Amino acid sequence: MRYISTRGTAPTLSFEEVLLTGLASDGGLYVPESLPSFTVSELEEMASLDYPSLAHRILLPFVEGAFESEELQSIIDETYAVFRHSAVAPLVQLDHNQWVLELFHGPTLAFKDFALQLLGRLLDTILKRRGEKVVIMGATSGDTGSAAIAGCQRCDNIDIFILHPHQRVSEVQRRQMTTLSGPTIHNLALEGNFDDCQAMVKASFRDQSFLPDGRSLVAVNSINWARIMAQIVYYFYAGLALGAPHRAAAYSVPTGNFGDIFAGYLASKMGLPVAQLMIATNRNDVLHRLLTSGDYARQTLEHTLSPSMDISVSSNFERLMFDLYDRDGGAIADLMAAFDDGDIALSEGAMANARMMFASHRVDDAQTLACISEVWDKTGYLLDPHSAIGYAAALSAKEKAELPWVTLATAHPAKFPDAIGQASVGTTAHLPLHLAGLFELDEHFDVLTNDIAAVQRFMSEHLGA
């Protein structure tokens, strides 16, 4: 399997090379040159597989050349054995035709664990094999940070720097990152928002000259293909449980950086029957406005009750645009250059293609709280604010109400006690036992100004030998 850049001019890479990188050298994102796909009879046979076996079946073609079949299976088995639910990604039915896919049973209570527990293990194996040290740099609006640290802290050959927006993540999210300490783990609280953190990470990947010789950056954000790849699996797992390949389901996905929903799009291209992908956004609704108007216009970032989705530049949308423009890297390079300078309008053909698969819905804070409280009153099920946005969006799809809808429950409600409190449901969500002492542990983080030179100076001064 080879990987190509969405902007057409960077060299094609192997899986091992893609895992060890972030942005392509032309500024694009890597995608597989071609996708594996499954026939109806293969899908029928896959329907009986447990999560780790299904993951192996789906991921093996993507890692070709880097991992043999048995080695991959043992890494996958180890990865999902740390999840607290034996089904790994259980489906819970809340109403007629309404399911939630619980993606929060990993160590840090968010869907990020599915990919980052795996990525950490794949990276560790490759770095040991190559005898190399790398520097991990990531941006988080709350969940990627702790999942990346938890996933990669086993790696001997890394230093890890995670940027989060100062005072813009929940206290539980912050503590989950900042209490994971060690000489190679660095949490940087940036006096800015998530877009600033993400822009700094991307700029650092483009010019890595601030690092000492021999070191290079590896991404843990969804710009790294390995993140997307691992997230494809749970769409198959849910779809097969609900009758695929003979019945199609629709998926509602709380969306920020467009990585999770892009994995659903890939699942459909690989043969899973997907009736619709619903982009569920909070007030930061760039993608909802794009789908409605065709204009891809920047927006001032707002702080909401669903902080992990407080994102206005969705990295992975570029991967979808690449397909919408018939994989024409030159066209994407031109569009992204124009987007750097302002707003862009997508062609009618591209928008028509996008609307064949995607719908969108925007949910504000008041609607989020109303959804948490209505679902609690009706079913006794407590949604976190991000999952509530997904659920409210699924319910909004009235003309498709005959479909089975799967809302991706992307985080555990205990990560957001303030929002749950505001929903006045008369209950609280408890942290699982392994995090019960979170509020007693010491925190370690440095507050830095919103200045890339300051961040890069900090990094080069704090790199291990």
Ligand SMILES: Cc1ncc(COP(=O)(O)O)c(C=O)c1O
């Ligand atoms: C809890 C939660 N829900 C939804 C999202 C949005 O997912 P994506 O960025 O892949 O669109 C995030 C952040 O990525 C998140 O942490």
Ligand SMILES: N[C@@H](CCOP(=O)(O)O)C(=O)O
């Ligand atoms: N919502 C994320 C933001 C980073 O997105 P990623 O999927 O590209 O890592 C977070 O919680 O950190």
